[in-house]
Amino acid sequence: MEKIKVIIADDSDFVRDGMKIILDVDDEFEVIGVAASGREAIEIAEKDSPDIFLMDIQMPDMDGIEATKLIVEKGLGKVLILTTFDDDTLVKQALKNGAKGYLIKNHTPEHLKQMIKSVYYGSGVMEEHIMNTFAEADDSRVGNTDTGAEGFDASEFSARELEIIQAVSEGLSNKEIAAKFFISEGTVKNHISEILSKSGLAHRTALAVYYLTGKR
DSSP states (O other): OOOEEEEEEOSOHHHHHHHHHHHHTSTTEEEEEEESSHHHHHHHHHHSOOSEEEEESSOSSSOHHHHHHHHHHHTOOEEEEEEOTTOHHHHHHHHHTTOOEEEETTOOHHHHHHHHHHHHTTOOBOOHHHHHHHHHHTHHHHHHHOOOSTTOOGGGSOHHHHHHHHHHHTTOOHHHHHHHHTOOHHHHHHHHHHHHHHHTOSSHHHHHHHHHHSOO
């Protein structure tokens, strides 16, 4: 089986070394480089193409937000942001720049591996904390317009589908969406399946990211 090639970018030696040890002992992963800045991570990637970047946000020389934008523009790989709970605004900017998700730094080894694999296989990853923060921040705007963030193409969807997309972005479960709109859970599932098919997205989390940031 082909290994998932990873670059770890973080200005903390402790974080870099810890993640490298976790991934190096697993045959599914290969750490092809570690970097203390976004610029250094890009330089490594241009020499040896990675699949995934584990990217800290706040770093010297070039931060993770700017690095993510350049990585996506250059097609160098997929970015998974490393963050802490107080980085909500910065995480949102990184997602707008094309990051595929974010990872809290106090993860378990298995959670780290699963998040990397999810991004590698095409799913966006976003935990409830950030999703709820985004939904609350955008609530007054999206609640009135039902059109999502700039970059989200609302014309792809029916009015009911847009209502369900907004509910998904608020972190509601299928059961809660069904109760909100007085429809069955089966109908909600059918709507979400159709929405994912139309948008070309693989997962409801990726749908929420698309709606809240305008980035697929």
